[in-house]
Amino acid sequence: MNKAVIPLAIFLALAGLFFYVLQQMGEGEYNPRDIPTEFIGRSAPAFTLSSLFDANEQVRSEDYKGRPWLLNVWGTWCPECWREHPYLLTLKARGIPIVGIDWRDTREEGKAMLQQNGNPFVAVGFDPDSQMAIDWGVYGAPETFLIDAEGVIRAKHKGALNEQSWQEKFAKWFEDKK
Amino acid sequence: MKQLLLGMLMLSLASAVFATNIEVYKFDSPQQERDYKALTAELRCLVCQNQDIADSNAELAQDMRHKVYQMLKQGKSKQQIVDFMVQRYGDFVRYKPPFEARTVVLWVGPFLIFALAMFFMLRAISRGRAHEERAELSEEQISHAADLLEQRSGKSTD
Numbered sequence: 001m002n003k004a005v006i007p008l009a010i011f012l013a014l015a016g017l018f019f020y021v022l023q024q025m026g027e028g029e030y031n032p033r034d035i036p037t038e039f040i041g042r043s044a045p046a047f048t049l050s051s052l053f054d055a056n057e058q059v060r061s062e063d064y065k066g067r068p069w070l071l072n073v074w075g076t077w078c079p080e081c082w083r084e085h086p087y088l089l090t091l092k093a094r095g096i097p098i099v100g101i102d103w104r105d106t107r108e109e110g111k112a113m114l115q116q117n118g119n120p121f122v123a124v125g126f127d128p129d130s131q132m133a134i135d136w137g138v139y140g141a142p143e144t145f146l147i148d149a150e151g152v153i154r155a156k157h158k159g160a161l162n163e164q165s166w167q168e169k170f171a172k173w174f175e176d177k178k
Numbered sequence: 179m180k181q182l183l184l185g186m187l188m189l190s191l192a193s194a195v196f197a198t199n200i201e202v203y204k205f206d207s208p209q210q211e212r213d214y215k216a217l218t219a220e221l222r223c224l225v226c227q228n229q230d231i232a233d234s235n236a237e238l239a240q241d242m243r244h245k246v247y248q249m250l251k252q253g254k255s256k257q258q259i260v261d262f263m264v265q266r267y268g269d270f271v272r273y274k275p276p277f278e279a280r281t282v283v284l285w286v287g288p289f290l291i292f293a294l295a296m297f298f299m300l301r302a303i304s305r306g307r308a309h310e311e312r313a314e315l316s317e318e319q320i321s322h323a324a325d326l327l328e329q330r331s332g333k334s335t336d
Contacts, residue, residue, distance in 0.1 A: 035224060038268045104237055130241035137266035139224035139238060
């Protein structure tokens with residue numbers, strides 16, 4: 001083989017590799033900003049937060065033990081959360097219990113959004129200073145966790161939930177609720 | 179004069195607005211303050227990933243600083259606080275990843291690549307030399323070459 005072809009071959013191989021990785025990134029793989037979660041298979045940290053709707057009421061993680069449930073971290077400042085909202089409402093319609101955490105928000109804005117768009121949550125904890133968020137390793141919104149009946153975190157999704165990511169990561173834990 | 183006074187007033191107002199953004203933490207001891215500074219420089223901001231949390235104005239970084247402060251106040255050691263964060267955000271939260279089996283490539287890789295590059299460069303250089311040596315000419319060849327050159331320049335002057 002002619003020696004001059006070698007650099008060309010290397011170039012083409014690299015170009016192919018980069019193209020492949022970029023393609024995969026478009027599909028949500030290899031995201032350089034993704035931080036692998038440390039929580040899958042670990043028991044969920046307990047939290048006690050005041051309710052978004054009533055500062056005197058408490059939202060406690062232990063109240064949801066005994067069946068699988070979702071925890072969704074959101075905020076009115078987060079555009080993806082607005083995009084995700086209608087999908088959460090369809091999950092509610094299927095009978096999936098979702099506990100919301102209104103993160104780094106004001107009560108007024110949080111309540112107004114749910115009034116305007118509907119409330120997909122069985123309860124909403126209010127976390128204005130990241131107490132719960134840091135404890136759960138949250139670094140962006142929306143983030144959704146699946147906690148099983150024993151209180152162990154089984155799945156986590158970063159970014160807006162949709163039917164595809166639901167089927168991939170969460171559906172199998174709610175086989176009875178198709 | 180009036181305008182100058184007005185300008186000064188506005189400037190001082192502006193700085194008052196900025197001042198509200200600065201966090202003031204009171205520490206029990208100078209050691210605690212040093213620990214706080216070391217920790218916030220060692221932990222990475224998860225939102226703007228090329229900043230440490232001391233440097234970042236992202237809201238999550240503010241809250242993480244506050245968490246570090248609270249934990250120091252509770253008497254937690256530096257190591258305990260780093261462990262707390264790593265447990266939640268993984269090794270990624272540390273600017274300096276630990277040296278272990280999983281990260282060997284990260285630490286040793288660059289030196290390996292450097293060594294390989296040196297090896298190939300030195301080999302290429304020494305090969306070049308060997309080539310030059312082989313190109314040495316005998317005296318006969320040199321005089322022949324000189325003749326050829328002369329002929330050629332003779333032609334060109336025609």
